[in-house]
Amino acid sequence: MKQTVRLNINEQWYQEEVEPRLLLSFFLREQAGLTGTHVGCVIGECGACTVILDGRLVKSCLLFAVQADGRSILTIEGLAKDGKLHAVQEAFVQQYGLQCGYCTPGMILATYYLLRRNPNPTEEQIREALGGNLCMCTGYVHIIEAVNAAAKELKNRQD
Amino acid sequence: MVKFDYVEPESLPEACALLQRHGEDAKLIAGGTALLIWLRLNLLTPRVLISLANIPEFDYIRFDSKDGLRIGAGARHRDIELDPAVRAHYPLLHETFKKVAQPRIRNMATLGGNLCQGDPLTDPGASLIALDAAVALSGPSGNRVLPLEQFFIDYYQTDLRAGEILTEIHVPPPVDGSRWSHIKFLPRSQEDFATVGVALTLRLKGERCEDIRLALNSVGPTILRARRAEEILRGQPVSERLIGAMAEAATEEVDPIDDNRGSAEYKREMVKVLVRRAAQAALQTSAPA
Numbered sequence: 001m002k003q004t005v006r007l008n009i010n011e012q013w014y015q016e017e018v019e020p021r022l023l024l025s026f027f028l029r030e031q032a033g034l035t036g037t038h039v040g041c042v043i044g045e046c047g048a049c050t051v052i053l054d055g056r057l058v059k060s061c062l063l064f065a066v067q068a069d070g071r072s073i074l075t076i077e078g079l080a081k082d083g084k085l086h087a088v089q090e091a092f093v094q095q096y097g098l099q100c101g102y103c104t105p106g107m108i109l110a111t112y113y114l115l116r117r118n119p120n121p122t123e124e125q126i127r128e129a130l131g132g133n134l135c136m137c138t139g140y141v142h143i144i145e146a147v148n149a150a151a152k153e154l155k156n157r158q159d
Numbered sequence: 160m161v162k163f164d165y166v167e168p169e170s171l172p173e174a175c176a177l178l179q180r181h182g183e184d185a186k187l188i189a190g191g192t193a194l195l196i197w198l199r200l201n202l203l204t205p206r207v208l209i210s211l212a213n214i215p216e217f218d219y220i221r222f223d224s225k226d227g228l229r230i231g232a233g234a235r236h237r238d239i240e241l242d243p244a245v246r247a248h249y250p251l252l253h254e255t256f257k258k259v260a261q262p263r264i265r266n267m268a269t270l271g272g273n274l275c276q277g278d279p280l281t282d283p284g285a286s287l288i289a290l291d292a293a294v295a296l297s298g299p300s301g302n303r304v305l306p307l308e309q310f311f312i313d314y315y316q317t318d319l320r321a322g323e324i325l326t327e328i329h330v331p332p333p334v335d336g337s338r339w340s341h342i343k344f345l346p347r348s349q350e351d352f353a354t355v356g357v358a359l360t361l362r363l364k365g366e367r368c369e370d371i372r373l374a375l376n377s378v379g380p381t382i383l384r385a386r387r388a389e390e391i392l393r394g395q396p397v398s399e400r401l402i403g404a405m406a407e408a409a410t411e412e413v414d415p416i417d418d419n420r421g422s423a424e425y426k427r428e429m430v431k432v433l434v435r436r437a438a439q440a441a442l443q444t445s446a447p448a
Contacts, residue, residue, distance in 0.1 A: 001164050020165035020208065021198070043196055045350075047263065056237070056266040062192045063267065066165045067212065113262075131349040132261035 005069040009034065010078030020066045025049040027065035028075060036076035036105050040134070047133035050106035051075050057113040059132075076105035079112065087157065088112050088150040097146030099137035106133045111147050115154055121147070161204045167213045171297060171324065174209055179299055179322045181207045187324065188212075189233055190267040193276050211271075211324075218269070222248060228330040232271025236283070240265060249330065251339040251360065255286040258343045261350040271325045274310065277317040277381065280352035282343060284311065284382035285374040289339070289358040292330045298323030308374075311381035337362050340440035342433050347420065353377045354420040355429045359437040366396045373405075373434065378413040378426055385412040388434070397442065406434040 002017045009032055016031045028037045028051070040048035042061050049061040052074040079086040085093070088111050098104040107130060114121060114129040121129065126147045135143065168174040178185055186205040188194055189212070197203045211217060217233035222244035230239060239245055240256035259265055259282050273281055274294065284307065292307045299322045307328070310318050319325060337360055344355040356376035362369045371389045376382045388409040392401055415426035 003165060020163055021160045023195075043199065044192060044264070050263060053266075057263050058266050059192075059263045062195050062264075064165065064191065064195075067188075067191060067210070110263075128349065129262065132263050 003066055005065050007032075007065065007068055007070075008072040010073070010075060016065075018065050020064055022065045023061055024051070024063040024065050024068050024073075025060040028060060028073075031065075034075050034077050038102055038105060040102065045134070046103070047106040047110070048103050050109050050133065052109055052113060057110060074109070076108060079108065086112070087153045088115070088146075091150035091153060092143075092146040095142050095146035095149050097138065097143045103133055103135040103137075107135070107143055111150055114147070115151055119151060119155060119158075121151065123148075160198050160201065161206070163206055163208050165208050165210060167210045169213050169215075171214055171217075171326065174211060174214060175298065175322060175324060177207070177209050178324065181209075182321065185209055187272075187275075189269040189272040190235065191272075192264050192268045193272065193278070211269075217326075220245065224332060227332040228252075230270055230328045230330075232274075232325045232327060233269050234271075236260075236265035236268050236270065236273070237262060239270060248333050249290065251286050251290065251341055251358065252283075252330075254341045255282050255343075255358065258282060258341075264350075270328060274307070274328070275317055275319055275325050277311055277313075277315045279311070279314065279379055279381050279383075280377045281382070282353065282356050282376060285356050285358040285376040286341060287328065287330065288374040288382065288384050289360045289372040290330050291372070292328055294325055295327040295329065296320075296323045297326045302326075304329070308384045311383075314380045334362060338441040338444045340437045340444065342437050342440075344429060344433055352420070355415075355426055355433055357430075357433045357437045359434075359441050361392070361438075361441055363397065363442075368392045368395055368397050373409065373437075375409070375413060375430065375434075377420070378415040378430055380414065383412065385409045385434075387412055392438075402435055402438045405438065406431045409434045 004017055006015045014032045025039050028034050038048040040046035044059050044062040049059050051060045054071050088108050110130050126144055184206040188208045188210050217231045219231040220234050220242045221229045236256050236259050246253040288308045293304050295304050339360045342357040343353045358374045361371040371392050373385045373389050388405045391405040391408055410427045410431050413430050415423045417423050
């Protein structure tokens with residue numbers, strides 16, 4: 001039996017009739033048309049589907065859209081403002097923190113979530129925070145450098 | 160995945176009534192991170208999912224120095240990990256919850272859901288058993304409280320009866336002078352399940368081990384307490400020899416299987432190594448558990 005759900009995604013409300021078994025990741029991609037959230041393994045392992053739900057970093061393939069009814073979600077599309085990249089995105093570009101780009105939205109949101117809580121992470125803390133995002137291309141080194149660069153840039157903007 | 164209806168009761172009695180009405184056709188969902196995987200694999204095919212997301216007073220974490228720690232079944236791993244009272248008074252729990260999977264999972268997954276799944280590979284149950292935790296269950300025949308170590312029965316089987324909902328986890332107040340250690344042996348990737356997990360608490364009086372709890376995960380059909388191994392050290396003056404004997408005895412209480420985390424033989428050997436290391440590490444700590 002279908003249900004109506006209303007989700008606030010990147011500060012815009014979306015209302016759709018969905019089956020309860022529709023995963024949040026598919027709602028984002030197919031109903032809301034926001035294909036920046038990627039589907040990698042669909043089993044909760046790779047983190048390509050990572051989004052931020054009510055301020056918490058979560059895997060959108062491990063949630064039903066109905067579980068997010070009435071709540072607010074930040075996807076990768078919500079980071080850039082007026083065509084200008086967020087500092088985290090900029091850092092990934094500058095530090096070559098991506099190749100094919102498939103894991104990148106998840107990596108960027110995980111970085112955003114980390115730096116909001118911990119603006120000065122050690123390498124150990126960065127590795128732990130991004131541990132749920134798998135990357136097949138880069139070998140992670142440039143990704144860590146991107147996180148460090150983003151942290152530095154955000155701190156500079158603060159001071 | 161089968162089609163199902165998704166219902167959101169607004170109270171515990173309403174949830175229980177729904178559970179009773181639908182019986183075998185229904186499953187409870189809280190965070191859903193583990194449940195979803197089983198649904199995708201069609202290992203579970205419920206017709207109704209009963210969400211516990213709107214049950215009031217379901218996700219609290221309360222500490223009282225006389226009563227101890229009470230955690231609502233809906234509390235998320237992440238909230239327990241970050242709770243200041245848990246960090247201050249139950250460092251074993253803080254350490255354990257930090258190591259569960261990774262933040263994305265911990266942000267959604269509830270402790271009640273974790274315990275009710277009865278997965279022997281998970282970490283919180285072992286540390287909670289080492290702290291003498293008990294669970295409160297609410298169902299058609301009333302409410303009952305059960306020591307956690309009696310709750311796990313077999314692979315993915317707990318003592319949760321038809322129509323029952325786990326509502327609270329209670330950990331007794333910390334005991335002065337209690338020492339602890341936690342080892343999650345994880346030779347693969349960081350967010351994986353443990354190959355061997357060890358949770359140990361003990362209390363010394365002078366040179367003598369006054370009391371001890373040794374719990375293990377990932378090495379048997381359930382999270383288990385190694386009572387016979389504990390007996391070797393309990394009441395005795397602590398020595399390297401006895402610690403070694405306890406570690407050896409622990410290998411006889413576990414029943415690991417061959418899987419892609421290691422062979423049964425390897426895991427058994429690692430139990431011996433890690434129980435010994437856990438005991439040595441616990442003796443180094445001096446904070447109350």
